[in-house]
Amino acid sequence: MIRFAIQLILVVTLSFLAQYVLPWWGVMAGAALATIIVYTKGFYSFLAGFSGVGGLWFFLANSLDTANQSLLSGKVAALLGLESSMQLILATALVGALIGGFSSLTGSLFASMLKKEKKSNSPYHE
Amino acid sequence: MKAFKFIFSLVITISLGYALSIKLGSAPPLGNFLSPTVGFWQNGESNETEFDEHLDLEGLTEQVSVVYDESMFPHIFAQNNHDLYFAQGYITAKDRLWQMEFQTYAAAGRLSEILGVNKGVQDYDRTARRKGMVFAAENFMEAMQSEPEILLAVTAYTDGVNRYIQSLSQADLPFEYKLLGYKPEPWTNLKAALLLKYMANDLSFGEKDLQNTNALALLGRETFDLLYPDMDTPLDPIVSKPGEWDFEPIRRDSVASPLVAELITNKLVPEPTIYNGSNNWAVSGSKTKSGNPILCSDPHLGLNLPSLWYTIQLSSPDVNVMGASLPGSPNVIIGFNDSIAWGVTNAQRDLVDWYKITFKDDTHNEYKLDGKWVTTEKKIEEIKIAGAEPIYDTVLYTHFGPVMFDDSFHPSSEKKYYALRWIAHDPSLEAFAFYKLNRAKNHADYMAALDYYSAPAQNFAFASAQGDIAMRVQGKYPNKGFEEGKFLLDGSTTKHDWTFIPFEQNIMDKNPERGFISSANQYPADTTYPYYITARSYESYRNRRINNRLRTMDSSIVVEDLMELQNDNYNLKAAESLPYFLSVVDTLALNSNEKEALNMLKKWNFYNSIDSKGASYYEAWWDTLYRLSWDELKASKVALGYPTAYNTIKLLKDNPYFELFDLKSSTAKENGYDIITKSFKDMAVVMNERAQDSTTSLNWQDYKQTYIKHLLRLKPFGTYNIPIGGNHNIVNATSENHGPSWRMIVELDPNGVKAYGVYPGGQSGNPGSVHYDDMIDDWAAGKYFNLYLMKAPDSEPNHTQVQQTLNPLN
Numbered sequence: 012m013i014r015f016a017i018q019l020i021l022v023v024t025l026s027f028l029a030q031y032v033l034p035w036w037g038v039m040a041g042a043a044l045a046t047i048i049v050y051t052k053g054f055y056s057f058l059a060g061f062s063g064v065g066g067l068w069f070f071l072a073n074s075l076d077t078a079n080q081s082l083l084s085g086k087v088a089a090l091l092g093l094e095s096s097m098q099l100i101l102a103t104a105l106v107g108a109l110i111g112g113f114s115s116l117t118g119s120l121f122a123s124m125l126k127k128e129k130k131s132n133s134p135y136h137e
Numbered sequence: 138m139k140a141f142k143f144i145f146s147l148v149i150t151i152s153l154g155y156a157l158s159i160k161l162g163s164a165p166p167l168g169n170f171l172s173p174t175v176g177f178w179q180n181g182e183s184n185e186t187e188f189d190e191h192l193d194l195e196g197l198t199e200q201v202s203v204v205y206d207e208s209m210f211p212h213i214f215a216q217n218n219h220d221l222y223f224a225q226g227y228i229t230a231k232d233r234l235w236q237m238e239f240q241t242y243a244a245a246g247r248l249s250e251i252l253g254v255n256k257g258v259q260d261y262d263r264t265a266r267r268k269g270m271v272f273a274a275e276n277f278m279e280a281m282q283s284e285p286e287i288l289l290a291v292t293a294y295t296d297g298v299n300r301y302i303q304s305l306s307q308a309d310l311p312f313e314y315k316l317l318g319y320k321p322e323p324w325t326n327l328k329a330a331l332l333l334k335y336m337a338n339d340l341s342f343g344e345k346d347l348q349n350t351n352a353l354a355l356l357g358r359e360t361f362d363l364l365y366p367d368m369d370t371p372l373d374p375i376v377s378k379p380g381e382w383d384f385e386p387i388r389r390d391s392v393a394s395p396l397v398a399e400l401i402t403n404k405l406v407p408e409p410t411i412y413n414g415s416n417n418w419a420v421s422g423s424k425t426k427s428g429n430p431i432l433c434s435d436p437h438l439g440l441n442l443p444s445l446w447y448t449i450q451l452s453s454p455d456v457n458v459m460g461a462s463l464p465g466s467p468n469v470i471i472g473f474n475d476s477i478a479w480g481v482t483n484a485q486r487d488l489v490d491w492y493k494i495t496f497k498d499d500t501h502n503e504y505k506l507d508g509k510w511v512t513t514e515k516k517i518e519e520i521k522i523a524g525a526e527p528i529y530d531t532v533l534y535t536h537f538g539p540v541m542f543d544d545s546f547h548p549s550s551e552k553k554y555y556a557l558r559w560i561a562h563d564p565s566l567e568a569f570a571f572y573k574l575n576r577a578k579n580h581a582d583y584m585a586a587l588d589y590y591s592a593p594a595q596n597f598a599f600a601s602a603q604g605d606i607a608m609r610v611q612g613k614y615p616n617k618g619f620e621e622g623k624f625l626l627d628g629s630t631t632k633h634d635w636t637f638i639p640f641e642q643n644i645m646d647k648n649p650e651r652g653f654i655s656s657a658n659q660y661p662a663d664t665t666y667p668y669y670i671t672a673r674s675y676e677s678y679r680n681r682r683i684n685n686r687l688r689t690m691d692s693s694i695v696v697e698d699l700m701e702l703q704n705d706n707y708n709l710k711a712a713e714s715l716p717y718f719l720s721v722v723d724t725l726a727l728n729s730n731e732k733e734a735l736n737m738l739k740k741w742n743f744y745n746s747i748d749s750k751g752a753s754y755y756e757a758w759w760d761t762l763y764r765l766s767w768d769e770l771k772a773s774k775v776a777l778g779y780p781t782a783y784n785t786i787k788l789l790k791d792n793p794y795f796e797l798f799d800l801k802s803s804t805a806k807e808n809g810y811d812i813i814t815k816s817f818k819d820m821a822v823v824m825n826e827r828a829q830d831s832t833t834s835l836n837w838q839d840y841k842q843t844y845i846k847h848l849l850r851l852k853p854f855g856t857y858n859i860p861i862g863g864n865h866n867i868v869n870a871t872s873e874n875h876g877p878s879w880r881m882i883v884e885l886d887p888n889g890v891k892a893y894g895v896y897p898g899g900q901s902g903n904p905g906s907v908h909y910d911d912m913i914d915d916w917a918a919g920k921y922f923n924l925y926l927m928k929a930p931d932s933e934p935n936h937t938q939v940q941q942t943l944n945p946l947n
Binding site (some may be wrong): 030031034035036037039053068071072074075076078079081082083084085086087089090091101102103104107109110113114116117120121124 | 139141142143147149150153154157158164167168169171172173174176177178179180181183184307310319490654687852853854904905906909
């Protein structure tokens with residue numbers, strides 16, 4: 012559990028930092044790197060990436076939107092056929108969650124592939 | 138197995154990333170767009186607008202101060218002209234980069250490059266290429282080389298815009314770039330030229346030579362003259378000084394028979410709306426309470442967001458001017474300094490001619506001119522298309538100009554070719570004229586500045602703190618024989634080449650006895666002006682209303698009176714036509730809906746104010762009547778022009794049995810009386826249906842539904858049902874999506890000018906800013922903002938929001 016928590020924190024931190032030095036897909040690299048560094052089984056890694064990046068994007072979008080009093084998001088939501096700014100924030104979070112989840116899963120599977128000879132006692136290991 | 142799982146997951150992840158990186162249909166690349174760190178979320182500005190108090194800008198030579206006043210209008214204080222225009226470019230781009238660049242794409246026929254595959258857009262792009270928009274801009278560039286001062290200003294402005302573009306990261310890009318998934322390209326002097334030609338297109342491409350040619354062939358001379366007279370009467374021209382045109386005109390009487398009998402079956406290219414027009418006037422000190430002249434100007438153009446105009450003050454040791462600027466081009470276009478003020482309206486004049494070209498054979502390599510075969514110049518236009526292969530269009534250039542219609546573009550079955558001669562193609566220095574106007578101190582300076590102004594022709598109203606008022610109908614006007622160029626011209630001869638009226642023989646006036654000058658797109662001069670004049674159309678209501686009001690006002694005019702006049706909703710057209718229309722309707726045989734309509738119209742005071750129901754009934758009636766009057770013109774298989782509102786009413790009154798009043802769709806023979814009655818009954822039905830609709834009302838505001846849309850026509854980014862009165866042919870010329878794009882009033886007080894301005898939009902081009910559209914309500918309500926002509930950065934501390942310092946970085 013602690014390992015998962017650490018991994019989650021690392022996903023958030025790395026993907027947050029990566030998007031300032033890399034283009035938008037930096038979040039994907041960050042989320043993948045996090046699960047390579049701190050390994051958990053596929054499902055948990057997916058969960059860490061999904062909730063980590065999704066949560067991060069939710070938080071960032073929501074705070075920008077609050078400062079803007081939803082002026083822009085209201086218009087963009089209407090343009091995309093959504094009903095409210097909150098739906099657009101959730102859609103943003105969902106996109107972040109999906110790319111985060113799959114990136115982390117890929118990272119985890121990559122690590123697992125490299126570590127296949129090693130044994131481990133961790134409950135999150137195979 | 139593990140490797141397989143990994144690869145499987147990797148493929149999904151990369152596919153996901155890829156799908157979010159590309160445009161899917163009309164949707165933007167979603168990764169870049171939705172990412173909170175680089176996507177559109179970054180464009181939402183917090184209400185506390187943040188400013189860097191100090192900015193280091195490479196390219197400046199000395200320190201520049203920028204003061205943003207309470208209305209967010211920037212006031213730029215530079216220590217030399219280079220820095221002034223550099224800063225103007227930088228500051229304008231900061232607020233309006235996307236718009237100014239988009240408009241240059243539109244001007245150059247490059248919209249497909251941004252908008253992708255779309256037949257309509259492609260046709261638009263090809264039209265712009267065939268019109269020679271870039272050719273025109275290049276000719277401007279060449280002319281500019283001869284005037285180092287304006288070249289320096291334009292180049293510095295370009296450098297300033299580029300400095301801003303270079304500072305942008307993905308996160309900083311204006312919203313629309315993210316939405317459409319592209320990036321700004323480097324700004325160039327050519328782009329500034331393109332913007333001026335974009336305006337020239339809006340203001341000088343309106344004509345109906347080909348429609349006239351068709352009308353003459355189809356309808357005959359007598360009907361043609363009734364439908365399309367060269368002027369509406371009574372005349373209330375811009376300048377009236379009968380018998381006082383004391384110069385020797387250059388005659389062109391030798392030109393024989395300009396008519397080419399022809400039916401032009403090509404689909405014509407779109408023209409700017411006939412409602413592109415404006416009001417301006419100036420009253421002399423003899424008519425004002427303070428004794429100071431007051432100048433007013435409100436250009437009527439299509440209303441869009443971001444707005445066409447950007448308010449700015451430009452100050453250097455050489456100039457101190459304020460007013461409306463055109464984003465993408467240096468200087469102030471309509472404005473004032475401490476000595477003078479000027480405003481412009483469009484000078485209606487035929488500045489486009491069409492020449493029929495005879496090619497030797499299908500290669501189009503040679504065409505006939507003065508009995509010889511002359512080589513055609515071929516220009517291959519590459520039109521890039523986002524997400525598709527480019528297309529190529531060969532444009533044929535002749536002695537007269539580019540061939541618009543040929544076998545590959547809006548062809549006719551008879552293989553006919555028409556070349557375009559347009560004033561905007563000529564080398565011009567309008568930017569230098571504005572540069573000099575910005576610095577003018579008196580009437581002589583104004584005249585000297587306008588000597589550089591050739592196109593698009595404008596009526597320049599002028600007032601000075603010295604007490605002068607003046608008007609100059611300025612432009613480079615082709616000197617025409619009677620009706621020469623009103624129709625298609627023979628392109629096998631050079632005898633219809635354009636020669637020009639000398640500038641000093643243009644229509645102008647200074648300090649007329651009546652104590653005011655004014656223009657509102659009417660016929661420009663009294664009938665003794667010794668040159669032949671024609672245009673697509675003239676306006677005949679706003680001018681008379683304005684002049685009537687100004688004549689009535691005695692020597693006590695204050696600024697508020699003129700604010701009221703700019704927002705005046707009096708419908709002179711209705712006042713002159715409605716009593717006659719009502720007299721025609723048989724009031725004894727009306728049903729209840731018709732009685733209701735009649736009552737509303739009888740009660741009406743002729744003002745198109747927002748809550749007026751009578752205005753809605755009248756306008757509904759008028760639109761129906763106009764449509765019924767000219768049904769056969771609309772139904773024609775070849776393009777035809779429409780008579781003016783004024784002339785339509787005149788014909789209905791004076792010539793009710795005119796053959797065209799017969800309705801094409803019915804077997805009976807109708808006359809003017811019949812269609813007045815029929816349109817009344819049709820209108821009553823429609824208005825009754827509307828009255829049953831609980832979601833709207835019959836108030837003029839709800840009926841008219843004035844709106845302002847984003848340039849990309851994105852519905853949520855516009856403003857709708859704006860509470861503003863007026864309409865076409867009314868001084869407050871606000872119709873559905875067209876009207877006063879800038880209102881300015883300047884009192885030339887020698888102790889400090891007092892100026893007021895407003896426009897339907899906001900200073901920011903960013904839809905995520907409160908300043909995107911924050912002036913619309915005030916504009917609609919007829920309110921104005923103070924335009925402070927500051928002497929120094931610290932001279933209006935009570936009206937200053939932010940002061941920013943731009944430092945040179947070496």
